[in-house]
Amino acid sequence: MNSPEGGWVAPPASLDGSWALFLDVDGTLLDIADEPQAVRVPDRLRPDLHALALHLGGAMALVSGRTISELDRIFEPLLLPAAGQHGAEIRLDPLGSIRSGHVDPVLPRLAPEVRALAAVWPNVEVEEKGAAIAVHFRRQPEAEVPLTRALRSLAEGVGGAVELLEGKMVRELRDRRHTKGTAIGIFMASPPFIGRRPIFIGDDVTDRDGFAAAEAAGGIAMSVGVNPALGRAPAFTDAEAVRAWLSSLTKGEAMESTAA
Secondary structure (H helix, E strand, C coil): CCCCCCCCCCCCCCCCCCEEEEECCECCCECCCCCHHHCCCCCCHHHHHHHHHHHCCCCEEEECCCCHHHHHHHHCCCCCCEEEHHHCEEECCCCCCCEECCCCCHHHHCHHHHHHHHCCCCCCEEEECCCEEEEECCCCHHHHHHHHHHHHHHHHCCCCCEEEEEECCEEEEEECCCCHHHHHHHHHCCCCCCCCEEEEEECCHHHHHHHHHHHHCCCEEEEECCCHHHCCCCCECCHHHHHHHHHHHCCHHHHHHCCC
16 A cells, blocks of 8 residues: 555555554645635534544644644644644643753744845745744745745755755744654654554645655555645545545444454
8 A cells, every 4th residue: 555656545444543643734634724824624624533533542643833732723622642843842642741842042043034034025924933933925926936045045054953844835944853754753652653553644845754754664654635846646636635534434334344
């Protein structure tokens, strides 16, 4: 089923207790909105995620560039294990505390320069997360090329501690030590994830590290939508297809056939 060369991978028809599921959020679970705060959670998604988390014995986590507090706000009242800010934040237990990784102090010092760069365009939004600085230009697409060039120069100028991520209509500066791959590694070394095969689903180049980590652990990486930069064929056409697959996993037959 898995394809280390980035070929098409068919989504499993059912999941049993040998699997762990890791889900990107924007563009994977949720349709991308013009502004990060404008995303909408479809009615069926929360109960489907809750049912799957129970079915997998808690071995399901959100792995996102958003902060964990923002994920909690979006999916309220549902709480799940989560990695935020591309792995700089980890919450292993949905009711537990958030562990924050060390962030190179050079990163927050870049914020004023990033804001000054973005101020050239009135509809470009800067989001300071703590362990990352995101610059959203979905409402001003003509800013992409000059903004990317300027942010790349800024990152290169601080000696390699900071990495520029080039996502869909967003550019993000982060501490390069924290990735979605390192987050999956932390989860996979902790119960109830330990000893299982991981599945990671994502839609963007910011998910590459997660794809690699899942495959290195003998699991499956599945991408969403056509994105040539990923170098792999999509398993899902869009976020709606991902939600339909998750919903299908909660149906009676799929649950019964994989019961422990």
